Amino acid sequence: MPAVSICTDSFLLPAQAMARAYGFPGFEFATVPHPIASLDTEQIRARARGVLPGVLRILGLES
Amino acid sequence: MEAHDSPLADPAEIRRAMEYYADRGWTDGLPVVPVTESYLAEFLATTSRDPDEVLMPMPQLNRQCTVRLAAINAALAGCRPDYFPVVLAAWESLTREEYATRGIWQSTTGTAPLLIVNGPVRKRIGLNSQGNVFGSGFRANATIGRAIRLGAINALGLRPHQLDQATQGTPAKYTACIAENEEESPWPPLHAQFGLDPSDSAVTAMIIRSCIHIEARHTTVPEQLALDITGTISRTGALIHETISALVVLSPEHARLFSRAGWGQADLSEFIYTRAVHSRAELAAVGKDAIARQTRWRLPADHPDAVPDQAQASGTPDVVRVLNSAGAVLVVVAGANNAGVSAVIETFGPRGGPPAVVRVADPDMKQSERSGNTT
Numbered sequence: 001m002p003a004v005s006i007c008t009d010s011f012l013l014p015a016q017a018m019a020r021a022y023g024f025p026g027f028e029f030a031t032v033p034h035p036i037a038s039l040d041t042e043q044i045r046a047r048a049r050g051v052l053p054g055v056l057r058i059l060g061l062e063s
Numbered sequence: 064m065e066a067h068d069s070p071l072a073d074p075a076e077i078r079r080a081m082e083y084y085a086d087r088g089w090t091d092g093l094p095v096v097p098v099t100e101s102y103l104a105e106f107l108a109t110t111s112r113d114p115d116e117v118l119m120p121m122p123q124l125n126r127q128c129t130v131r132l133a134a135i136n137a138a139l140a141g142c143r144p145d146y147f148p149v150v151l152a153a154w155e156s157l158t159r160e161e162y163a164t165r166g167i168w169q170s171t172t173g174t175a176p177l178l179i180v181n182g183p184v185r186k187r188i189g190l191n192s193q194g195n196v197f198g199s200g201f202r203a204n205a206t207i208g209r210a211i212r213l214g215a216i217n218a219l220g221l222r223p224h225q226l227d228q229a230t231q232g233t234p235a236k237y238t239a240c241i242a243e244n245e246e247e248s249p250w251p252p253l254h255a256q257f258g259l260d261p262s263d264s265a266v267t268a269m270i271i272r273s274c275i276h277i278e279a280r281h282t283t284v285p286e287q288l289a290l291d292i293t294g295t296i297s298r299t300g301a302l303i304h305e306t307i308s309a310l311v312v313l314s315p316e317h318a319r320l321f322s323r324a325g326w327g328q329a330d331l332s333e334f335i336y337t338r339a340v341h342s343r344a345e346l347a348a349v350g351k352d353a354i355a356r357q358t359r360w361r362l363p364a365d366h367p368d369a370v371p372d373q374a375q376a377s378g379t380p381d382v383v384r385v386l387n388s389a390g391a392v393l394v395v396v397a398g399a400n401n402a403g404v405s406a407v408i409e410t411f412g413p414r415g416g417p418p419a420v421v422r423v424a425d426p427d428m429k430q431s432e433r434s435g436n437t438t
Contacts, residue, residue, distance in 0.1 A: 017225035021125050041367065054247070 008034035017043045032052040084139070088222065091212050091237060095139040105144040106134035107341040110151060110424065118154040121219050123166060124226060128352075131171040132218040139217075140209035141202065146188050147210070149203075149266055150210045152421040153178045153240075154351050156268035159419035161410055167270055168221050173229030174411050176211050177271045177310075178240040179395060182257050182264030184423050185242040185292070192242035194399035196312075197274060208238030211268075212230040233273055245317035248396035249322035254433070256328065257420045264423035269310060270411040272301070279317070285324040288317060288403075289334045292299060295407045298341040299349045304380065305359045306384065308391040308414035309407050311335075315400035328394040335390040343381040352383075387414040 009031045019027035031054070032047045051052065051055050080097040084090055102351050107114055107130070114131035121127055130151065137150045153265055157163050167174050180190050191201035196308075199205060221227040245252045245261075254265035294307045311331070313321075319332055346352040351361035353369035362369055374383040386392060391414045398404065 010183060011228065013224055014226055014228045017220075017222075018124075021226070023125075 002059055004028075004030050004058045006030045006032060006055065007052055008032055008036055010034040028058050029057055069434075075238075087406060089139065089213075089217055090207065090311065090322065091216060093237075095145055095213070096141050098135055098138040102138055103131070103134055103355045106138055106142075109144055109147045112151065118151065119158045119164060119166070119219070121164060122185070124169075124220055126219045128214050130150040131434060133214055136217055137206070137210040139181045140213050141206040142210050143188070143206075146203055146207055146210075146227075148424050149188065149207055149264075151181060152266035152423045153207065153211055153268050154214070155271075156266050156419040156421040159421065160268055160270065161437060162270040167411060168215055168219070169228055170228055171228050172272065172411070173232040173236075174270045174272055175233050175239050177210070177235065177237035177269050177274075177408060178206075178208060179253055179267045179269070179310075180207075180240065180423075181243045181245065181252045181266070181267070182259075182423065183262065184264035185245075190240070190242035192244040192397055193247075194401070196241045196397045196399075197239075204242070205238050208240035212236055212238065219247040235271060235274060239271070239274075241312070243395050243399045244315060244400075246319075249319055250328050250394075250396065251419045253393070253395050253418075254420050254422075257417050259420060259422060264425070266421050266423060267418045267420045269408070271310075271417060272409040272411055273363045275407045275409065277405045277407060278403065279405070283320060285326055286334075288320060289331060290338060290409060291337045292405070294340045296335060297341065297347070299341070301409050302341075302346075302385060303353055304413060305354045306387040306391065306413045308386065308410045308412060309335075309393075310410050311394045312390060312397050312406040313394060314322045314398040314402065314405050315359075315396055316403050318396045320403075329389065330393040331394050332389040334369050335392045336384070336386050339385040341383045341385065343383060383435060387413050390415045390417075393418060 007029050011031060012031055015029050019025060030051050032051045038046065081094045084095050084097065089095065103416055111132065112130045114129065116130045117127045118130060118133055119128040133154050134147060137147055143257060185192055189201065190203045190205045215221040223229065244254050252261060253267055254263060255261045259265050275295055276293055277292060279288055282288055292311060301307055326429040343352055350363040353362060353366065354360065354372045355362055355368045356370045372383065374380055
């Protein structure tokens, strides 16, 4: 199943290091602004809306 | 200058080697000792273990620390070869403790391993158990702790800003290795508390968050001192999970204060366990009066993921214990016998069971171990 990994921008460097550790140096992540843990429901929804175009692009669905 | 006065090594070459190691990212920021095959062989000669034996697997990173990699990093760190059996026991203890292999070294929490060494090996290799025990000045303490950090960096790939995601980390990440002051302790040493013979040498590794200084020169009443220590252990900033844990490192003076009053280590642990509590209102004031459904981290009761903590379901829901049992507080003795100064080590995780005490292989036993006569 096609999947996209999402992380906050603060975790992009470690995420890329993890991808290199697994032999996928060019692996693309969709990122959202940090933080996540302290957000309320509406703020989380806004993050989800914001990242969706990036997710679709990585999946190859951009129009 | 006569030929026989010439230095055996060119200082510029030594600097070049050190710069090479730094440029490759093989250091903790401080200079390391260049390692040759022959120098590595001196370390490997102190153990009967196969150089390819895996000491710490880290499958989530596609890495592992083997005996050989541990030896290379011990040499880089500045260890003498005869320290290496202690370094091996430290790796084994960390693997048995499991927090490292479960990923805590990648965490934003920013923990460090603390090594506590017991038994005759302390004297044999010059480990400091007395004044400035957490400080600098002693090669064995400084380099054995550093050997683990360099192994984490080089063998496991845990570099900051990459796979080590620590938000701030702790100064203990450079090195954290103490010996227990068994000679000035009124009580059994740590390894003997957990089944080893006092004549054994042992390493007990514990993943720690921080080391907090307690200065208490004001009292000779054991309950007052115990409550002072308890107040530090139960601070809400440390109360991340439903319960937490601690290692109390008493100076000899403080240990003797308790001992004179008839307290053993278990009595102090039990006292702390029963007194380390918060009222529900105190926890609500800092937004920690409930726990998360999945992670069991503390959060406000009105959070969407909140579920009641165990205290809520007890007969005294307004009294919330910080510790899961008396066993979540361990007590050792270290430092100079010169003042009422002790420390609380904030250990990672709830704990409560026995720590990972690992015997240091006796170098004199090497031949018999080779022939299969292991204990």
